[in-house]
Amino acid sequence: MSMNNKQRWMGGVVLLGGGVLLAALLLKGNEEIEQDKAQAEITHPIPKTDSTPKTAQPAQDSDMVSLQPLAVDVETEKRLLEEQRRSREKAVAEQEARAAEFLKMQQEAEAAAARKAAEEYAALNARRAAEQESSDNIPPEVAEDDKAKAQRLAEEKRKQDEKKKAEQQKVDQQKADADKKATEEKRKAEAEKKAAEDKRKAEAEKKATEDKRKADAEKKAAEDKRKADAEKKAAEEKRKAEADKKAADEKKRKAEEAKKKAEADKAREIMESGDKNWMVQVALAANQANADAVVSKLRAKGYKVTTSPTSKGIRIMVGPAKDRDVADATRKKITSDDSLNMKSAWVIDWVPLDQR
Structure with a gap:
């Protein structure tokens, strides 16, 4: 009786110690992970973006030190x-x-305890069977016991199995929670990475557009x-060319005027001196009024004009010349003077009436 109680007590102590050790190690592992995360966030803070929902932050974020956004480039953030x-x-x-190691240690402890209990139970049954064979005087209370x-x-054993099953479920749940948390953190990291990449691309496109706009503006x-x-x-050259042309035209016009004047002076001198036998008949006016108009035009040009009545009208002549x-x-x-409009002038051998 005392041996069975001692064995049961030892088995319970082993199970209890294993459970306490597993719980302590799990708690310690969680604390170490939280400390590592806090240290990593303090050492390398993750800049928060507007796309990250506030409800997705862990509960311990309220106790963390407020950090300033990173002032580094995109490659460093990545x-x-x-x-x-x-x-x-x-x-x-x-x-x-660690959880798997603790679970394995607990399972080994439970298996050892169960194995030891089974061995003790088998030894007890064997001893009882031997005692029963050696003596038929076994008290009823012993059998009942x-x-x-x-x-x-x-x-x-049933309770141990249920406890083992519950602990296994707890470990599985913790593992599932850890996997879920790791997946969520991975998703967040990928979302933050994608947001940073999108921001970098947007800034690069904006800069390229601005550079192109500046280049186009400078080119224009x-x-x-x-x-x-x-x-x-071109306007300066045109103005200069027009000025040169105008000067050349003016020079040419003056030269022509000088030449015409010289010719007129020479012709007048020749006509006013000498024998004065040749005349230039320019028109034959039908009446005196028409003759006077033509004479006025010729005299305004500096010509010496002579008129002579005929049976057909009044003859208008310039000269005489020698x-x-x-x-x-x-x-x-x-005839070349367009202002006179006397294209039909001709030269005649004219003798004054007093010399005929």
Whole structure:
């Protein structure tokens, strides 16, 4: 009786100690993971973005030190996020390994206790069978006690199995929670990584657009300046060419006027001196009024005009000149003057009435 009680007590102590050890190690593992996470977040804080919901933060975030956003480039953020992800995965893996090790230790302790109890129970049955064979005087209360012990051992075994099952379920639940937490943290890290990448791409596209706009503006400004310079140069060259042409035309006009004046002076001098035998007839007016109008036009040009009545009208002549060549030169000059409009002038050998 005392031996069975001692064995039962030892088995209970082993089970209780294993459970306490497992709980302590699990608690310690959780505390170490939380400490590692807190240290990692303090050392490499993760910048919060507007897309991260506030309700997804762990409960212990309220106790953490308020951190300022990172002032680093995207590559550094990506490296820090990758280091934090690896640290979390390592912590979760270590926790799972410790939990599996603790579970294995508990299972081995329970198996050893059960094995030892089974061995003791088998030895007890063997001893009782030997005692029963050697003596038929076994008290009824001993038999009753053996039956009660067997029931108690069966009940204890059932309770141990239920406890083992509950602990296994608890470990499975913890593992599932750890896997879920790791998955959630991985999803968050990927979302933050994607947000950082999208932000980097948006900034790069914005910068490229701004650079292109500036380049286009500078190109357009340069093109406008080039066109303005070209137009200014062309206008200056045109103005200069027009001025040169005007000066050349003015010079030519003055030269022609000087030449015409010289010719007129020469013709007048020739016509006013000499024998005065040749005249240039420019028109034959029907009446005196028409003759006076033509005479006024010719005299305004500096010509010496003579009129002579005929049976057909009033003859209007310029001259006389001493020879035919001089008179013909005068004729050409008169016919080429568009303002006089006397295209039909001709040279005649004219003798005054007083000399006929």
